Amino acid sequence: MRASVVAAPGQNCAQPGEDRINGSWPRVMLQADAVEALENGGNTRVAVLSTGVDGGQPQLGERVLTGADTVDNAGGADQDCTGTGTQVAGVISGSRTGDGGGVSPGSVILPIRVMPDDPAGSEPTPDSLARGILTAVQNQADVIVVAAPVYDDEPVLKSAVSTAVAQGVVVVAAAGDLGSRDDGNPDPYPASYPDVIGVGAIDQNGQISPDSQFGRYVDLVAPGVAVPTLQTGRGLVLADGTAVAAGFVGAAAALIRARERDLPPGEVARRLIATASPAPAGPAFGAGVVSPYAALTARIVDSDARRIPALRPPRLPDDSAELRRRAIAVNAAVVAAILAGALLLAAAALRRSRRQWRPGLSPRVAAPPEPLEPGPPVMLLDTPPPSGADLGAPAADSGGQRTKIR
Known part of the structure; x- marks a missing residue:
C-alpha cells in the first residue's frame, strides 16, 4: 500500500488522506458509472478480512458494522489504525467523492480483523484466517474478501473455506504481493484452493504489477496500482497491491448477489470469469480483467443444458430374404440394360458403316495410244526378190550400190 504513516503520541497510525484526487482510471476501466445505473449492491454484506475498517470514515457513512476481532478477541473491528482494511472497503462501498468511490456503494461492510493492526507490518495466520472466515459465515456475509494471504496450507483453513462455500458464501482472496524475483512467488492461501477466486493486480496500462503473484491460483486481475x-480517518489515498484488487472483484461478486440472491458461489465465480475482459495470456492474468458491467448484463448459456439428446433410429422388421431378392432383381435389370445398350450401339455402328463403304472394281485407266514405229520404206520400183533368194544377201540398187534392208 502507498498509504504513508505519521508518528503520533501513543500510536503510529496512518495519516489522513487528500481531500480530493482527480481522475480515477479504475472507475473508467471498470465502467463504474454504467454499473451504478444498473445495480448498486444494496442489501448485500461483504466481509473484509484485514486490519479492521474505520467506521468513522465519512465516505463509508453508516455502512460499516461493528464486526469482530479474531486476533485478540477484543471486541469489534470498526477501527483501523493501519488503513489497509479501510482502503479495501473503499473500493467496495465508498461513496463517490472526487473519484474514489466504490463499485458497489450499496453494500454493507462487515469488518473482521485477522491480523494485528500495526502499520509497521503484520500478517495473518492460518488460524486467524480460518476463525475470520467462520465468523463471517456466522454473521450472514454474502461475500468474503481476504485481503492478505498466508503461505502455509493448513487443514483448518481449507476446512473453513469449504464451510463458507457450502453455506453459499463467495470467497475472494488476494493472490499476494511476493511476486518479484527476490520474493520467490510462494503459493498463497486461501487463493490456491479451488473454490476461491484468486485475484492479481494490474496497472493503468493493463500490465501486471511487478509484485503481483502469479500461478494457477490467479483467476482474475483487477486494478491494483495507484488506485x-x-x-x-478521512480523505483519499493512492493504494497499491492485490488487496485492493481483490476488493474490486469482491464488489463485482456483491453486485451479482444483489441481482441473484440464490446464485451458488460456483456460478458467481463462473459468471465473473466468463465475462472477464481479455488480457495477455499467462499465469499472472488468469481469465482476464474483472468486468462488473459485463457480469451484470451478459447471459451465460450452459451448452450442456441445451444439448439435444441422441435419437435412436426405429427398429426395422426382419425382412432380409425379401431385401436379397430385390437386390438380385435390381442387379439383373441393371446388367440387362447395359447389354441392351451395348447391342443397340453395335447395330447403329454397323448401319453407319454400310452406308459409307461399298465394294467394287476400280475404274479403267485410259492408256495413251502407242506410237507406231515406221516400217521400212517400200521401194515401189524395186523388184521383189526371187523366191529362194538369200534374204540376208545384199541387193543391188540401180546405182550398183548395195544397202541393207532395215
Missing part, C-alpha cells in the same frame, strides 16, 4: 480509495 484512489478511502483512507482511515
Whole structure:
C-alpha cells in the first residue's frame, strides 16, 4: 500500500488522506458509472478480512458494522489504525467523492480483523484466517474478501473455506504481493484452493504489477496500482497491491448477489470469469480483467443444458430374404440394360458403316495410244526378190550400190 504513516503520541497510525484526487482510471476501466445505473449492491454484506475498517470514515457513512476481532478477541473491528482494511472497503462501498468511490456503494461492510493492526507490518495466520472466515459465515456475509494471504496450507483453513462455500458464501482472496524475483512467488492461501477466486493486480496500462503473484491460483486481475480509495480517518489515498484488487472483484461478486440472491458461489465465480475482459495470456492474468458491467448484463448459456439428446433410429422388421431378392432383381435389370445398350450401339455402328463403304472394281485407266514405229520404206520400183533368194544377201540398187534392208 502507498498509504504513508505519521508518528503520533501513543500510536503510529496512518495519516489522513487528500481531500480530493482527480481522475480515477479504475472507475473508467471498470465502467463504474454504467454499473451504478444498473445495480448498486444494496442489501448485500461483504466481509473484509484485514486490519479492521474505520467506521468513522465519512465516505463509508453508516455502512460499516461493528464486526469482530479474531486476533485478540477484543471486541469489534470498526477501527483501523493501519488503513489497509479501510482502503479495501473503499473500493467496495465508498461513496463517490472526487473519484474514489466504490463499485458497489450499496453494500454493507462487515469488518473482521485477522491480523494485528500495526502499520509497521503484520500478517495473518492460518488460524486467524480460518476463525475470520467462520465468523463471517456466522454473521450472514454474502461475500468474503481476504485481503492478505498466508503461505502455509493448513487443514483448518481449507476446512473453513469449504464451510463458507457450502453455506453459499463467495470467497475472494488476494493472490499476494511476493511476486518479484527476490520474493520467490510462494503459493498463497486461501487463493490456491479451488473454490476461491484468486485475484492479481494490474496497472493503468493493463500490465501486471511487478509484485503481483502469479500461478494457477490467479483467476482474475483487477486494478491494483495507484488506485484512489478511502483512507482511515478521512480523505483519499493512492493504494497499491492485490488487496485492493481483490476488493474490486469482491464488489463485482456483491453486485451479482444483489441481482441473484440464490446464485451458488460456483456460478458467481463462473459468471465473473466468463465475462472477464481479455488480457495477455499467462499465469499472472488468469481469465482476464474483472468486468462488473459485463457480469451484470451478459447471459451465460450452459451448452450442456441445451444439448439435444441422441435419437435412436426405429427398429426395422426382419425382412432380409425379401431385401436379397430385390437386390438380385435390381442387379439383373441393371446388367440387362447395359447389354441392351451395348447391342443397340453395335447395330447403329454397323448401319453407319454400310452406308459409307461399298465394294467394287476400280475404274479403267485410259492408256495413251502407242506410237507406231515406221516400217521400212517400200521401194515401189524395186523388184521383189526371187523366191529362194538369200534374204540376208545384199541387193543391188540401180546405182550398183548395195544397202541393207532395215
